[in-house]
Amino acid sequence: MVVILGGSLAAACAAPGSGNAQPTAPASSASSLSAAPTCGTAPVTLKGYFETGFPLPKALTTEFTKQHPNVTWDIREDQFAVITQNAPRVLADDPPDLMRLPQVSELVKNNLLKNLDEYAKVYGWDQWPASQLEQMRLAPGGAVRGEGSLYAMGLNFSMTGVFYNKKLAEQIGMTAPPETLADLDAALAKAKEAGLAPIAQFNGGATGGLAFPLQNLMASYGPSAPINDWIFQKPGASIDTPSNLQATQHLQKWIKAGYFWKDVNAVDYATMMSRFIGGDGVFMFDGDWESGNLDKQLAGDIGFFLMPPAQAGGKRAAMSAPLTFGIGANAKNADCAAEFLDWVATDTQARTIGVQVGGSHPMGPADGPMPPVAAGTVTESTLAAGAQIAQDNGAMDFIANATGAIYAKSWTPNLQKLVAGEQTPEGLLKSVQSDYQSQVKGG
Template sequence: MVVILGGSLAAACAAPGSGNAQPTAAASSAPALSAAPTCGTEPITLKGYFETGFPIARALTDEFTKQHPNVTWDIREDQFAVITQNAPRVLADDPPDLMRLPQVSELVKNNLLKNLDDYAKVFGWDKWPPSQLEQMRLAPGGAVRGEGSLYAMGLNFSMTGVFYNKKLAEQIGMTTPPETLADLDAALAKAKEAGLAPIAQFNGGATGGLAFPLQDLMASYGPPAPINEWIYQKPGATIDTPSNLQATQHLEKWIKSGYFWKDVNAVDYATMMSRFIKGDGLFMFNGDWESGNLDKQMAGNIGFFLMPPAQAGGKRAAMSAPLTFGIGANAKNADCAAAFLNWVATDTQARTIGVEVGGSHPMGPADAPMPPVAAGSVTENTLAAGARIAEDNGAMDFIANATGAIYAKSWTPNLQKLVAGEQTPDGLLKSVQADYQSQVKGG
């Protein structure tokens, strides 16, 4: 005891952090691998840190244990906002073998994530369609995203758009999905007139769900490339552009027209899902990770379409991102975790889970077998939408992923203020851009 006390007292005088062993870039890239790593045959326990409410990760780990009985899991779950807060210190002080990752730039800057390049080479991930891995590549030092070394891997990659309740759509005479933004506006107005809640969305707590419709609107009004550049922290990128301003003004119009629930600022994600499934809300801006769930809970009554463009015949765009998982730079069982990630993308059973439980497109080679999907299901819809986005080259990462703190500290409060009438569209973009600049510079 005395020794501990004495030691800690002595350490207190130097500048904070100077006494720590720093993880270095060299330490995080292992010597080149000669053969694909496996989990071996000895009993091994992988430490996982997953997101609450997304059963896919658990379904996959359970199946993996079934196929590899020597592997067991020690899993902790938290909501995404909590993971975002905890990620750096968990990775630094108690690194998991496999972790659901928030935005990765700052984690890479601090050398907290394992460089996966060697695994990619030995497993052949580098031969997959490059767009699958693009968002998880970072230039040296984590400065710019979208190029460079691979630091994370997806369990599948998701696609966002607009779900709709078919019964309610019939009520207002909407028989085909809207083809333009004006069509969508008309449907919203009709739903409002009919006394329906036009949009089911969440915007409460630390997660501003209005970022979904906002980014969709941005993609309606403008091309996705500049938005991606902003998210990837390309020097000089800005979110405060004329077309984004139009998008934000459009969102404000929706708010003022009463298209969202009155208490949207207090609705969290789960409440939104529960209400939408109950039939409270015609449209919901969300992602295909809910496809499997919605097919089950609203069988036959659920449709999906990609956000329509402002001009008829325009290109479609959508937020599309891998369900990102990474390996701690100092994880004890990195090889086994990498073997698991490879298994997720290549094992037939795992790919089926990815689609059925996850609802999204599996990772992996372009010619890998696709599990069969029930005809007419919303899962079929969303997978088809994925093909369309690829065709239109319209995939964007999520604006909430630009920096680690941008969602909780900037988008969320500003969107909540926009709902309450305490922020203007112009002020919102300027405020987010200012926060972004200080975070990119300071981080």
């Protein structure tokens, strides 16, 4: 007993964390490569750590093995929330060759992820549209995102906007997607008059879904670059700007007009989907990860458009994020994992799987091969939206991703208060900005 007690007390003397293996700092970058690394021909088993409930990674790994028979996979899966909690420990302890990543700033700060710059150079990833990789670049130390070295890669990138129920839209006389914010407002008012629920949205529990329409409104009223700067934690960035205030006031107008369900503060994501699919709600702010699902459940009845700008002819912007995967700093088969990531973005078969199974636009060169998509489907319109966003350079990360805790601890409670009339638009932005500052500083 004395020994055990002594042992635990001895452990208690050092500062927490000092006993952990700390991967050596910038040495975790791939050593200078002269040619693109491959998986070779000798048998190799890649260790994967993926997210439960998303079939895309497994479909891709299966196809990869078919094309490279020497590569086999040892895959474990967890819920995204579990991955978020365990990421640092798993990467420090038993680094996977390929892993679904949560917000990466903390991981880079602790040198847990492989720097992919060398791979980007030899595979030519740096020739792709820059906005695709922007969100996965981090300045030294991991403090600022959006610039610096590449630490993750996407399997594809998602696109958000507004889904609408075509039958209900017909009922209120909407024949074409709105061109301006005023058009959208008019359609919402008509839906309300017709006794329909204008907007299907979730805002319950720890996930405030009103952040979707809010960020879209922000991009309608102002440029998207300052919003990205804020999300990327660029010094001096603020969410409390005049155009964002207009956007928040507009959201409050929608709330007061009764455009959201009365119980929106108790609706979770799954409930929103089942109600919208059941015909409750004309519009829904959501992402193209639902395209395949909606095409299957309500074939031909659902349309998609990008949030219209406040001024006619203005640029469009959308929340768009890569489905991020990374390589552990001390992964055994980093080169083979890198080849896989390159293959996902460039191989015709892999890109087809990316669209058909994942429902989102593949990564890779702007002129990369695209699989045929049935006309009139939601998938067709979300892919087209992706092309327009690339043209308008309007891709934004999600305001919920600015820090690890900003969504659950700041956006969500403040948006729920806004719904209940316990928060003002001014107060909301001020409160989020002050939470952001204290979280960026570290607590």
